[in-house]
Structure formats: structure tokens, C-alpha cells
Amino acid sequence: MNLGFVIGVFGVLILSHAAYSTIQYRGLLKIMEEEFSGPTMNVVLELIIGLVLCMWAALTFPGKFLSIHPDSDENRAVSLPDNSDFMIFNHRGRLFPPEVNMKF
Amino acid sequence: MVTKTEETQLNELENQVENGGGGVWEYLCLVRKLKVRRSEIVLKHGLSILNDPGKRSALGPDEWTLYEQVAIAAMDCQSLAVAQNCIKVLQKKFPESKRVGKQEALLLEAKGMWEEAEKAYTSLLEDNPLDQVIHKRKVAMAKSQGKPSLAIEHLNKYLEVFMADHDAWRELAEIYVSLQMYKQAAFCYEELILTQPTLPLYHLAYADVLYTIGGLENLVAARKYYAATIDLTGGKSTRALLGICLCGSAIAQLSKGRNKEDKDMAAPELQSLAATALEKEYKQKAPAKLNLLTSALRSLKIS
Incomplete structure (x- = not known):
């Protein structure tokens, strides 16, 4: 199990805990017959921490980013494939048979 | 197309395979994927797998692909007997196969039996025009x-x-x-270029052709395409940089004694920029050959 994945799970847990405490808080408000004006401070904190952790995990766990620059090493074409459909055998190589004698 | 990363990977694997470090099958797969022509190495190491019954059966169904690859490599190296044997094995496994039929016709070509090959292709075309x-x-x-x-x-x-x-x-x-x-x-x-506008190699080849035709208009167009190549490769194409220098000096010569507008076409800044980039690259990669470059550039009256 990799670190990014563990952190992601942790982030999701924090987020669900925030949801749970919001529901509890609203239940409490209903009993006390007060209006819901906004979530409590610790829920907001949990949401922010959960967001940061989940984002970090989503950026690191699935893999590396691929380059989109046309001039990066992954994208820059340095040679074209040899046109193997048009390959001809009548070339100067036939005068130089391979040195090792091959048997099959 | 073969990118820079793939090229490095291929060269590393080739080195490893040639020095007996294993990874032969990976190398053969990469050669097939990149469609490069390394017939001699493919023949040598492909045969070493085919001659070893244990390794060969470990490949599973890929075995037949390897037979085909080795057969073509053998034809390219004029080891016709090897090619013939590979094709015979394929024929036994897949009788009536069109793909093997093509291999047989290829073998006829490699033997120089043009008429027979032509006949074979014509009969294959009858089935699938x-x-x-x-x-x-x-x-x-x-x-x-x-x-x-x-x-x-x-x-x-x-x-x-x-x-x-x-x-x-x-x-x-x-x-x-x-x-x-x-x-x-x-x-x-x-x-x-229309079909693959992001591939710098076609821009480069087109610029080369235009430069070879010559004439003021073509030279200016060639310089544009060299510039496009530099743009697409991030300045890592030495040939395009040299092309800019050559075009620049040719344009300057042709537009000598013309009116002001034509003279502006020479764009001397572009040339000197390309020359600086070239000098920097040579200093980094081949300092011993820097003298050659500077004298060549001097003869073009740049720098």
C-alpha cells in the first residue's frame, strides 16, 4: 500500500466525519429549536484538511503526469519508422552476409 | 514515429542484448513496436530464442509472431535458408493463411524471382483486391x-x-x-505536413526540398519551415538551425542590390540567433568540433 493511497483514505474518512458531525449538529439544533446558520468551526477545519489531503492523494496516487509539450523528450519525434511495407531486399547488404553463420 | 525517450530506450536495450545481458524478447518487441530495421541483431538473437525449445514455448502464441519477424530479418540479411525454414514452420501451423502467403511471396522477392513473386501477389490480390x-x-x-x-x-x-x-x-x-x-x-x-502537422520531421524535409530547389521565394519559404521545425522541437534540431543559417546567407546573396524591402527579407538577426544557438550546442556536446563550425559560419558571413 502506498503512502498517497493511505492519505487519500484518511482524507475521505475526515470528510465523512465532517458530514456526520454536521448531521448531528443539525439534529441538536432541531431539538433546541434554533435556526441553522452555518456549520461549526471544527467541521469547516475538517473540510479544509480533507480537501487538501484528498487533492494531494488524487495528484500523486494515480501515476505521473504526461508531458504535453511537443518538444519534451517523450513527445519529440527524432526519427520516422523505417517504412517496412516498402522494404526491399535487393540492397548492398546482400554483398555482406552476416558474419556469424546461423543455423535453424 | 520514434520519440527521443523511445530511441534512448531502444539503444540501451540494444547495448544490453549485444553484450549478452538478457532482455532479448523485450528488445524484439520494441523493435516490432517502433518498426525499426535492425535485421542483423533481430536475426541473431531471434534465432537464439527459436533454437531453444524451452524459451520458445514460454512465449506462447507470440512464438508465431517471432517466427514471422525472424523470417523477414533473415530475408533482409540474405539468409534465405533460415527464412525458408521459418516460413515452412508457419505454413505447417497455419495452412491456407493469407499472411503466410505474403511471406512466401516475400521470399520469392528476396530470391530475385520477380515473375513468380508477381504471380503470387496477383493471385493474393484476386482474393482481396x-x-x-x-x-x-x-x-x-x-x-x-x-x-x-x-x-x-x-x-x-x-x-x-x-x-x-x-x-x-x-x-x-x-x-x-x-x-x-x-x-x-x-x-x-x-x-x-497537412496530415501530420505536429511532426517536425516533415517540416524539416519539406524545407530541405525547398532549399534545394532554390530561388528567392522558395528560400524564404524554406526558412519559414526550418523555423517551424525549431519551434516544434524546442530548438533541439541541429539540422534546422544550420538550415536557417544557410537560407539566410543564400537570401542575402540573392537580394543583394535590390530595393530596401527585399533586403529586409534577409533578417540577419535570425541568422545570428541561430548561429549563437549552434555555437552553444557545439560547445556543450562536441567542443572539439567547434572550430569547424565557426569557420563554416564565417564562410557564410554570419557571426
């Missing part, structure tokens, strides 16, 4: 018999049907260049 590979083989056969004009005729007919086949356009361009028919080659490269 739109088989692109066979049409291309007919072109290759004309080329290999030393009849480029016949090859051009075949290719033009082929391209009328399969217009989007860029490999064929490229082949046509290369044949035209080899016959010094640059105007026609330029047309083919235009077509290639």
Missing part, C-alpha cells in the same frame, strides 16, 4: 528491380485509392527526391 500491403509490395518490387518510374506509377495509382496513407506519401516523396524531381517531392511533403 483492396489489400494495401500487397499493393505496396508491388511498388517495392518495381523499386527493387531498379525501375523507379514504374514504382511512381504504381504509387500514384495506389494513392488515388488510399489517399490517407502517409507512409505511401513519404515513400513517393523519397523516390522523387532520389530522382531529383524536387517539385513533385515538395508536393508530397506538403501533403504529409
